[in-house]
Amino acid sequence: xxxxxxxxxxxxxxxxxxxxxxxxxxxxxxxxxxxxxxxxxxxxxxxxxxxxxxxxxxxxxxxxxxxxxxxxxxxxxxxxxxxxxxxxxxxxxxxxxxxxxxxxxxxxxxxxxxxxxxxxxxxxxxxxxxxxxxxxxxxxxxxxxxxxxxxxxxxxxxxxxxxxxxxxxxxxxxxxxxxxxxxxxxxxxxxxxxxxxxxxxxxxxxxxxxxxxxxxxxxxxxxxxxxxxxxxxxxxxxxxxxxxxxxxxxxxxxxxxxxxxxxxxxxxxxxxxxxxxxxxxxxxxxxxxxxxxxxxxxxxxxxxxxxxxxxxxxxxxxxxxxxxxxxxxxxxxxxxxxxxxxxxxxxxxxxxxxxxxxxxxxxxxxxxxxxxxxxxxxxxxxxxxxxxxxxxxxxxxxxxxxxxxxxxxxxxxxxxxxxxxxxxxxxxxxxxxxxxxxxxxxxxxxxxxxxxxxxxxx
Numbered sequence: 001x002x003x004x005x006x007x008x009x010x011x012x013x014x015x016x017x018x019x020x021x022x023x024x025x026x027x028x029x030x031x032x033x034x035x036x037x038x039x040x041x042x043x044x045x046x047x048x049x050x051x052x053x054x055x056x057x058x059x060x061x062x063x064x065x066x067x068x069x070x071x072x073x074x075x076x077x078x079x080x081x082x083x084x085x086x087x088x089x090x091x092x093x094x095x096x097x098x099x100x101x102x103x104x105x106x107x108x109x110x111x112x113x114x115x116x117x118x119x120x121x122x123x124x125x126x127x128x129x130x131x132x133x134x135x136x137x138x139x140x141x142x143x144x145x146x147x148x149x150x151x152x153x154x155x156x157x158x159x160x161x162x163x164x165x166x167x168x169x170x171x172x173x174x175x176x177x178x179x180x181x182x183x184x185x186x187x188x189x190x191x192x193x194x195x196x197x198x199x200x201x202x203x204x205x206x207x208x209x210x211x212x213x214x215x216x217x218x219x220x221x222x223x224x225x226x227x228x229x230x231x232x233x234x235x236x237x238x239x240x241x242x243x244x245x246x247x248x249x250x251x252x253x254x255x256x257x258x259x260x261x262x263x264x265x266x267x268x269x270x271x272x273x274x275x276x277x278x279x280x281x282x283x284x285x286x287x288x289x290x291x292x293x294x295x296x297x298x299x300x301x302x303x304x305x306x307x308x309x310x311x312x313x314x315x316x317x318x319x320x321x322x323x324x325x326x327x328x329x330x331x332x333x334x335x336x337x338x339x340x341x342x343x344x345x346x347x348x349x350x351x352x353x354x355x356x357x358x359x360x361x362x363x364x365x366x367x368x369x370x371x372x373x374x375x376x377x378x379x380x381x382x383x384x385x386x387x388x389x390x391x392x393x394x395x396x397x398x399x400x401x402x403x404x405x406x407x408x409x410x411x412x413x414x415x416x417x418x419x420x421x422x423x424x425x426x427x428x429x430x431x432x433x434x435x436x437x438x439x440x441x442x443x444x445x446x447x448x449x450x451x452x453x454x455x456x457x458x
Contacts, residue, residue, distance in 0.1 A: 016146040019153040026160050028256050032317055034169050041249025043171045045240070046115045046178075048252060052233060053123040054130060055226045056095060060088050060211055061131045062225070063218025066354070068138040070277030076139065078200035083207030084214065085131055085197075091211070092127050096120045114172065122179045129186040132193060137273070144192055152185035221354040227361030228345075231392045232333070234365060235372040235385045242376040251386070254326040257313075258334035276350045285408040288347055295342065296416065297453055299335050300446035303426045306331055307435050307442075328430035329386050332423040336397035339419075344400030351407055360399045368392035390427075394420060418449065 032040045054061070064084075068076060100120050107113040133145040159177040163169040232255065240248040276284060306328070313324055348357050371388020375381055397419075404410070422445060429438045 011143075016149040016153070019150050019157070023153045023157045023160070024256075024259075026157060026164075028253070029313075029316065030164065031160075031169065031174075032253065032320055034164060035171065037249060037319060038246060039171050040253070041245045042111060042115065043174060044249045044252040044256070045112075045245060046119060046171070046175055047256075048233070048236060048248075049116065049119040050122050050126070052226070052229060053119055054127060055222060056099075056123060057088070057092060057127045057130070057222070059215045059218035059220075059222035061127065061134050061214075061218065062221040063214030063216065064131060065134040065138050065273075066217050066221060066349070066352070067214055068135070069273060071139050073139055073141075073196075078196045079203060080206065080210055081135065081193075082197040082200045083203045084210040085128075085207075086202060087204060087207030088131060088211050089124075089128050093124055096124045115175070118175045118179065122182060125179060125182045125186055129182060129189060132186070132189040135193075136189070140275070144189070148185040148188045151188050152181045155184050156181035220358050221349065224354050224358040224361050227358060227365050228340075228396075231361065231364050231368045231396060232389050234369045235389045238372040238376050239382060239385055243382060247382065250320075250323040251326060251382070253320060253323040254330050255333070257327060258330060272346055273350060276346070281408070284347065284350065285410055288343065288404065288408055289410060291343055293453060295339055297450055299338055300422060300442070300449055302334060303331065303422070303442045304439065304446055307439050311435065326386060329383070329427065330390065332390050332426065333393045335419070335423060336393045340393075340397045340400055344397065344404055347404050348400065348407070353403070353407060356403055357400070360396055360403065363399065364392040364396040367395055390423075394423060422449075 031043070035043065100117055103113060103116045103120070107116060129148065133148060136142065136144040156178060159181065160169065160174070163173055163177070236248060236251060236255075239251050276287065279287070310324055310327060313327075314321060317324070344360075345357065348354070368388050368391075371391065372385045375384025375388065425445065426442060429441055433441070
């Protein structure tokens with residue numbers, strides 16, 4: 001990929017992340033104060049279901065990403081792209097309508113039923129947007145996809161602000177706004193690809209065959225991504241079943257706060273994937289080592305920044321003090337997921353090792369589920385569910401690091417025990433020390449890691 005194209009892709013990806021950060025700030029810092037704990041928990045439930053619903057695409061979009069990652073526009077047949085898109089969109093529309101009928105008959109609670117039906121509406125728009133977005137990403141035009149995200153988030157942000165100003169920011173006003181903003185992002189991508197699709201023939205048989213091929217290629221990645229989300233998702237679902245939607249909202253709020261950094265890294269990964277697909281094995285190993293060193297240096301500072309951040313959040317959201325108690329416990333999730341997303345996920349997908357990712361995620365789901373079930377129905381203690389999430393995410397990062405080191409023949413064991421020791425120190429200190437004792441301790445540890453990295457590189 002040309003350097004100018006890569007810079008453009010990164011600049012738009014970071015712009016999209018900046019807008020997403022603004023939206024997240026309003027959604028997670030202002031809406032909780034306005035909606036109250038119960039209504040905000042229903043909003044969190046919609047977002048939770050909306051996160052998992054893309055699995056109904058059955059790997060189609062992931063297959064588009066994997067099959068054509070690193071290709072240029074000229075290397076792809078527009079008839080194949082158009083036919084596959086429309087057949088896939090039609091199939092998913094029928095599927096969403098059928099599931100909507102089941103939900104209408106099977107779910108008695110009116111609010112939960114309304115949320116599930118809204119999720120199915122969102123699914124179809126999101127899946128179509130995701131399909132076209134993955135196509136642009138795969139051929140290195142991630143700036144186009146980023147523009148659609150910017151439009152989506154700006155419309156949603158503007159609508160949120162208007163609802164807040166009018167005092168009408170209820171959960172069932174926000175959900176249609178969220179769905180409509182996604183539809184506008186899809187409309188932008190449809191306009192951008194219209195010229196290619198207009199002159200291409202629409203062949204339903206070809207489209208069905210291409211959908212099957214893409215789904216066959218993408219199914220393992222889709223399952224891997226689903227399992228990656230379920231590592232945290234099974235615990236959250238158990239909390240909803242055992243302790244109700246309010247407790248679900250408290251846990252979800254603390255997890256949502258740590259997603260800012262993860263969303264940022266997903267933008268970097270999105271730009272890197274097609275570029276890394278074009279480099280040799282030796283270069284790939286060198287890039288991996290540089291990223292690993294950078295994360296080793298930067299990530300410990302999130303433990304330091306947590307302390308003033310939590311103090312400010314407690315002043316701003318005094319009614320969510322219990323949710324913020326969980327924040328210290330789940331912060332290591334952010335640390336290990338950052339490593340996993342930027343190193344494990346990105347590089348193993350580049351190496352076409354999505355089956356290995358799936359196996360890693362399946363193992364960690366079992367760990368998370370075991371803790372969740374024991375916490376809910378044996379210990380009757382929600383903290384065991386949280387501990388299980390942290391343990392599973394840390395284990396997944398360790399397994400992925402080892403797999404990547406072996407795949408690229410990198411030196412070392414494939415993971416650094418200091419990451420685990422640092423997380424354990426932070427968790428123990430958060431329970432035993434006041435903030436003024438914790439702050440210098442975590443600062444000293446972060447500086448010590450930086451000095452060790454400098455000595456190692458000399």
